Amino acid sequence: MSRLWLFEETINTDVLAPGFYMKSPLAKLSQHCLEAVRPEFASKVKKGDVLLAGDNMGVGSSREQAAEVLKFLGISCIIAKSFAGIFYRNAINLGLPAFLLPKDSQLPKEFVDGSSVVFDFENSILFLEGSGIHINLEPLPTFLQELINDGGLVPHLEKRFDEK
Amino acid sequence: MITLAQKIIANACNRSKVEQGEVVVCSVDLAMIHDSGGPRRVKPILEKLNRKVWNNEKVVVVTDHYVPIESEETRAIQELTKKWVLDQDIQNFYDQQGICHVVVPEKGHLKPGMFCVGGDSHSPTGGAFGAYMFGIGATEMAGVLATGEIWLKVPKTIFIKWKGKLNNLVTAKDMMLATCRKIGMGGGEYQAIQYIGEAIYDLSIQDRMTLSNMAAELGAQTGLIAPDDKTIDYIKNSGGTVPENWKSFRLDEPTSDTSINEFDASTLSPQIAAPHSPENSENANEFANTVFDVAYIGACTGAKYVDLAAAASVLKGRKIASGISLKVAPASLKDEKQALEDGILKILQDAGAEFLPNSCGICAGYGKDRLAEGQVCLSSTARNFQGRMGAPTSEVYLASPYTVAASAVVGKMTDPRELMVN
Numbered sequence: 001m002s003r004l005w006l007f008e009e010t011i012n013t014d015v016l017a018p019g020f021y022m023k024s025p026l027a028k029l030s031q032h033c034l035e036a037v038r039p040e041f042a043s044k045v046k047k048g049d050v051l052l053a054g055d056n057m058g059v060g061s062s063r064e065q066a067a068e069v070l071k072f073l074g075i076s077c078i079i080a081k082s083f084a085g086i087f088y089r090n091a092i093n094l095g096l097p098a099f100l101l102p103k104d105s106q107l108p109k110e111f112v113d114g115s116s117v118v119f120d121f122e123n124s125i126l127f128l129e130g131s132g133i134h135i136n137l138e139p140l141p142t143f144l145q146e147l148i149n150d151g152g153l154v155p156h157l158e159k160r161f162d163e164k
Numbered sequence: 165m166i167t168l169a170q171k172i173i174a175n176a177c178n179r180s181k182v183e184q185g186e187v188v189v190c191s192v193d194l195a196m197i198h199d200s201g202g203p204r205r206v207k208p209i210l211e212k213l214n215r216k217v218w219n220n221e222k223v224v225v226v227t228d229h230y231v232p233i234e235s236e237e238t239r240a241i242q243e244l245t246k247k248w249v250l251d252q253d254i255q256n257f258y259d260q261q262g263i264c265h266v267v268v269p270e271k272g273h274l275k276p277g278m279f280c281v282g283g284d285s286h287s288p289t290g291g292a293f294g295a296y297m298f299g300i301g302a303t304e305m306a307g308v309l310a311t312g313e314i315w316l317k318v319p320k321t322i323f324i325k326w327k328g329k330l331n332n333l334v335t336a337k338d339m340m341l342a343t344c345r346k347i348g349m350g351g352g353e354y355q356a357i358q359y360i361g362e363a364i365y366d367l368s369i370q371d372r373m374t375l376s377n378m379a380a381e382l383g384a385q386t387g388l389i390a391p392d393d394k395t396i397d398y399i400k401n402s403g404g405t406v407p408e409n410w411k412s413f414r415l416d417e418p419t420s421d422t423s424i425n426e427f428d429a430s431t432l433s434p435q436i437a438a439p440h441s442p443e444n445s446e447n448a449n450e451f452a453n454t455v456f457d458v459a460y461i462g463a464c465t466g467a468k469y470v471d472l473a474a475a476a477s478v479l480k481g482r483k484i485a486s487g488i489s490l491k492v493a494p495a496s497l498k499d500e501k502q503a504l505e506d507g508i509l510k511i512l513q514d515a516g517a518e519f520l521p522n523s524c525g526i527c528a529g530y531g532k533d534r535l536a537e538g539q540v541c542l543s544s545t546a547r548n549f550q551g552r553m554g555a556p557t558s559e560v561y562l563a564s565p566y567t568v569a570a571s572a573v574v575g576k577m578t579d580p581r582e583l584m585v586n
Binding site: 010012013014015018019020022023024035036037055056059060061062063064067082084085086088089090093094141143152153154157158161 | 200209214241301311547
């Protein structure tokens with residue numbers, strides 16, 4: 001079962017990976033992920049959970065740890081109304097799926113913070129568990145799908161160098 | 165007709181022309197990394213890929229985040245950085261000489277027409293030199309270092325046009341905070357912003373850098389300014405060689421697929437942005453009498469030579485109010501030396517300023533001077549997100565160096581023109 005973590009507000013990289021802990025190992029940095037806005041997040045989040053955010057998700061720094069802590073904590077997919085460019089690239093490069101809500105569409109009101117959800121990567125659909133309620137996300141361009149299927153940029157490059 | 169962004173990208177992917185929305189793979193002319201997102205992060209990835217940097221002459225390394233060394237953790241990061249630079253035989257290494265976005269151009273590395281990446285979100289600063297420069301994360305940087313290439317979706321250009329002339333005590337930072345309010349932090353749509361208009365070309369290069377730098381705060385990929393004689397003079401004075409074809413990058417005419425946001429510099433007042441976003445800006449007098457604890461002149465955005473000079477012009481012969489601490493972290497060693505020679509540091513010191521190292525420091529929430537619980541700071545930096553500069557309960561207001569300095573004298577936030585008429 002995946003829990004939906006719903007954020008209405010804009011989430012920036014300083015609340016995802018606070019500067020003061022940036023010198024620390026990922027495990028420690030992760031404990032402070034989102035503590036400024038949702039103190040219980042780091043201790044409650046479980047493997048497979050889905051994070052759904054508002055506009056300009058991941059705005060701010062280029063620090064890759066902002067996406068990496070979410071992956072480390074078990075988030076399986078990030079969905080947002082819109083993404084900050086660097087954060088979006090970072091998430092994909094780390095093999096963490098990042099999907100856009102379709103333009104001008106409303107999230108069905110049944111999706112609330114704490115909902116049980118099922119995420120279908122192949123078809124880019126988020127389902128509300130045990131119901132037919134779902135939302136179709138913007139499909140990823142093919143080359144980004146491949147990057148994620150390879151596990152991110154590093155395994156993707158390993159494959160490319162091996163082929164040479 | 166093509167835009168400056170399209171021309172640079174077409175060159176970088178070895179094509180005569182590129183269309184907006186196309187995905188292309190570009191060759192990178194320069195990759196800049198720093199001690200936080202750089203060697204400590206890319207080294208294990210390059211080892212995994214069994215690759216060295218693709219071209220050691222095109223990589224620039226700057227230490228600016230974990231400066232000064234103040235713990236075993238930060239010492240280990242700096243030692244790793246130095247060792248990696250040696251192992252990779254990288255000559256362009258600037259150790260503790262200031263913040264990367266200021267140091268790289270002052271060493272003459274950036275030129276019109278270059279296609280560059282930086283391992284830091286404020287990398288669009290390079291746009292002030294007519295270079296297409298943008299920030300990327302560490303894994304993507306490792307990919308660039310291994311291959312010399314990066315993919316890009318050809319952006320549309322969003323023009324930010326400032327007509328007219330700025331009034332006295334109003335500067336680039338005020339233009340930027342007003343722009344953030346008008347178009348919002350997502351308004352750049354991860355496209356290319358290009359600043360045009362009389363008020364832009366009237367600015368010094370370092371002031372232009374403030375605008376390009378904060379293209380990051382607009383959510384743009386880069387923040388270009390077409391090169392002119394000032395750009396070329398700056399590059400020559402920095403020891404850089406100017407490309408013969410630089411005038412071919414002097415492109416600033418709107419095309420059919422661009423959009424324009426127009427502003428009037430002549431009616432702009434000093435701005436202050438309230439916590440926790442640069443888009444929360446208003447005319448400074450709307451915040452008159454708001455109290456604060458720390459006045460900070462720092463960071464790549466707000467403590468270059470021109471910023472120190474601006475603060476000094478207000479602080480000359482004045483003292484900061486009791487209860488306020490004024491902290492100044494010059495953005496680079498070179499700018500600090502110049503300010504020392506010109507008597508600017510003396511003015512700041514006599515006014516009561518405390519000096520901090522040439523590093524990212526408080527702006528990024530690093531080091532012992534980071535803001536404490538509940539502290540309120542008026543800062544010349546770029547970004548005032550909750551908790552960024554210290555404790556989650558600290559609050560940061562953003563303003564120009566003029567406004568920060570004048571407010572430090574008054575003891576409350578003020579429009580600097582209020583102080584300077586007296």
